[in-house]
Amino acid sequence: MDITVERSFLKGTVRAPASKSVMIRVLAAGLLSRGETLVRFPGTCDDVLAARQVIRSLGADVTEAENEWFIKGGISLREDVLDVGESGLTARLFTPLAALLSQPMTITGKGSLMKRPMDMMIKPLQQLGVKVKSNRGCLPVTVHGPVQGGNIRMDGSRSSQFLTGLLMSLPLAEKDSIIRVDNLKSVPYIDLTIRVMGQFGISCEHSNYKRFFIPGNQEYQATETGIEGDWSGAAFLLAAAAIAGDLKVTGLDPKSCQADRKILEALGEAGVETEVTPEYVHVRQSDIHPFTFDITHCPDLAPPLVGLAVFARGKTVIRGISRLYEKESNRALTLQEEAGKLGVKIDLEGDTMAIHGGRITGGESDAHQDHRIAMAAAIMALKADKPVTIHGTECVSKSYPGFFDDLKKLGGNIYE
Numbered sequence: 475m476d477i478t479v480e481r482s483f484l485k486g487t488v489r490a491p492a493s494k495s496v497m498i499r500v501l502a503a504g505l506l507s508r509g510e511t512l513v514r515f516p517g518t519c520d521d522v523l524a525a526r527q528v529i530r531s532l533g534a535d536v537t538e539a540e541n542e543w544f545i546k547g548g549i550s551l552r553e554d555v556l557d558v559g560e561s562g563l564t565a566r567l568f569t570p571l572a573a574l575l576s577q578p579m580t581i582t583g584k585g586s587l588m589k590r591p592m593d594m595m596i597k598p599l600q601q602l603g604v605k606v607k608s609n610r611g612c613l614p615v616t617v618h619g620p621v622q623g624g625n626i627r628m629d630g631s632r633s634s635q636f637l638t639g640l641l642m643s644l645p646l647a648e649k650d651s652i653i654r655v656d657n658l659k660s661v662p663y664i665d666l667t668i669r670v671m672g673q674f675g676i677s678c679e680h681s682n683y684k685r686f687f688i689p690g691n692q693e694y695q696a697t698e699t700g701i702e703g704d705w706s707g708a709a710f711l712l713a714a715a716a717i718a719g720d721l722k723v724t725g726l727d728p729k730s731c732q733a734d735r736k737i738l739e740a741l742g743e744a745g746v747e748t749e750v751t752p753e754y755v756h757v758r759q760s761d762i763h764p765f766t767f768d769i770t771h772c773p774d775l776a777p778p779l780v781g782l783a784v785f786a787r788g789k790t791v792i793r794g795i796s797r798l799y800e801k802e803s804n805r806a807l808t809l810q811e812e813a814g815k816l817g818v819k820i821d822l823e824g825d826t827m828a829i830h831g832g833r834i835t836g837g838e839s840d841a842h843q844d845h846r847i848a849m850a851a852a853i854m855a856l857k858a859d860k861p862v863t864i865h866g867t868e869c870v871s872k873s874y875p876g877f878f879d880d881l882k883k884l885g886g887n888i889y890e
Contacts, residue, residue, distance in 0.1 A: 476865050476890065477863070477878055477889070479851075479858075479862050479881075480861045481855075481856065481858060481861075482856050482887045483718050484856070484886060485884060485885055486884045486885070487722040487723075487754070488724070489725045490704055490708040490723050490724065491517060491519070491877075492515055492702075493701060493703060493704035493706075494521050494563075494706075495563065495666060495706070496670065496704075497513075497516060497525070497701050498521065499638070500699060500701065501545065502568065503642065503670055503676075504534060505533070505534040505547050505549055505571070506571070506674075507694035507697075508695075508696065509547065509696030510545065510547075510696050511544070511545040511547065511674075511697055514541060514701065515700050515701045516542070516701055517704070518875065519875055520560065520873075520875075521559065521561035524557070525563075528557070529545070531552050531556050531557075532549050532551075532556070533548050533549050533550035533551070533552055534547055545696075549575065554578060554580060555580045555582060556582070558582070558583045559584060559585075559587070560583060560872060561587070562587060562590055565587065565613060565615075565635075566592065569592075569617060570621065570636070570639035570643040572617055573604045573618075573619035574621055574647075577618070578617070578618040579616065579618070583613050586803070590613075590800055591611055591632070594632055594633065595636050596608060596611070597628075599617060602621050602644075603620070604618065604619050620647075621643055621646075623644055623650060624649055624652075625651070626651070626652075626653055627655075627656070629655075630655040630658030630659060633800075634661070637667075638667040641653075641667055641678055645676045645689065646690075647691075648690055650687070650689050650690045651690065652685065652687055652688075653685070654684065654686075659797060660733060662731055662735075666732060673699055674695055674696075676692050677692065702726070703725030704874070705730060705732040709734055709778040710852075710874075712737055713778040713781050713853055714852075714853040715759065716744070716746040716762060717854075719757070719758070719759055720759060722754040722755070723754060723756075723757075733772040734774055736771075737779075740765065740779055741757065741782075744764075744782060744783075744790075762783075762785045763786055764788035764789055764790045766793070767793070770793070771794075773797035773805075776805055776809065777850035778850060780813060781851075783829040784813060784816075784818045784829060785832075785834075786829075786831035787831060789828050789831070791827070791829075792827040792829070793827075794825060801844065802847075802869075805847065806822055806827060808844060809827070809847070809850065812840065812842075812851060816836065816855075816862060817833065818830065818834065833857075833858075834857060834859065835858065835860060836858040836861055837862060838865065839865070840865045840866060841864060841865060841869050844869060845869045845871075845872040848867045848870050849877055851864045852864060852881065852888075
């Protein structure tokens with residue numbers, strides 16, 4: 475679907491979408507729990523719906539009411555193939571959970587996910603007594619458990635998602651486990667995992683995120699929980715307000731473990747006027763300054779930060795861009811290409827991106843089947859000299875299905 479965005483000024487109040495990072499972890503914990511878990515304000519993006527189907531395939535019953543889901547847990551074999559859609563988190567988190575079973579389970583997906591690397595899971599799972607087959611390090615992956623627990627070492631430089639899956643599955647192993655992790659990235663997401671596990675009565679200890687101790691023979695306890703707003707999606711709204719708006723975004727926890735809460739620091743570095751309260755985050759259109767920011771532990775912030783930086787008068791530097799190579803697209807190259815189409819030069823050198831800001835001329839942009847690229851193009855269009863037509867915008871359903879509807883409600887000049 476093509477959507478055209480014209481120069482606009484956004485004003486009003488909008489609720490952030492539910493965090494898919496939290497929601498998918500809660501779905502996993504609900505599956506592993508005995509009893510019924512109540513989830514308030516659930517997310518309904520494509521990745522969450524894929525994870526919901528996975529837990530159903532693994533034995534959970536999920537019923538829905540208005541703004542509530544009920545998960546009756548209990549992992550068991552209903553289907554021996556798990557389709558994770560295009561969700562990398564679901565693939566890497568649920569593979570160790572599927573390995574809790576003593577029957578072979580195949581994890582597969584679709585789209586660009588089939589080319590994204592899953593090889594980091596193979597050796598650690600084998601060390602835990604699991605038989606593993608893959609398609610040259612990619613999906614589909616077949617695991618045959620059960621996970622036995624024990625001591626392993628793994629590399630955490632490419633993704634923390636698989637570590638999340640291990641941390642959530644190993645409490646159910648017979649033996650205690652120790653995981654030694656080298657060069658862990660996206661550390662805040664591990665804090666988020668441990669927090670969700672704690673809500674369900676599971677303990678886990680770590681020493682500076684390098685050594686994790688997980689006692690075995692634990693039991694997940696069903697609970698009631700609400701899903702906080704998504705800082706990843708909200709980052710686009712906050713950047714949009716800084717570019718061309720006056721917005722209050724509600725539903726966000728200023729003390730959240732979500733990595734992308736760091737958007738507040740980036741906005742501060744860019745000189746953006748921001749008010750943070752427990753009820754809302756208020757951002758007004760500002761004179762955006764060039765800034766420097768490291769996305770090593772929050773790579774999903776790169777697209778909204780590029781959207782912000784193109785309007786800074788000068789050179790903005792984003793470090794840690796190696797984290798962008800294995801996303802839905804190679805986001806470093808994609809951002810360079812799409813910003814270039816709209817009149818902004820981006821240089822890539824080593825682990826650094828330099829954005830030479832100033833103005834957006836307008837034109838056409840392609841989302842590259844990447845939800846965050848589509849949203850980045852949309853916020854750049856808000857202050858472009860001419861309209862911007864974005865091709866392939868349906869991909870925003872992966873994380874923020876209501877994104878363009880929210881922009882329209884806030885005054886965005888948007889049409890198909």
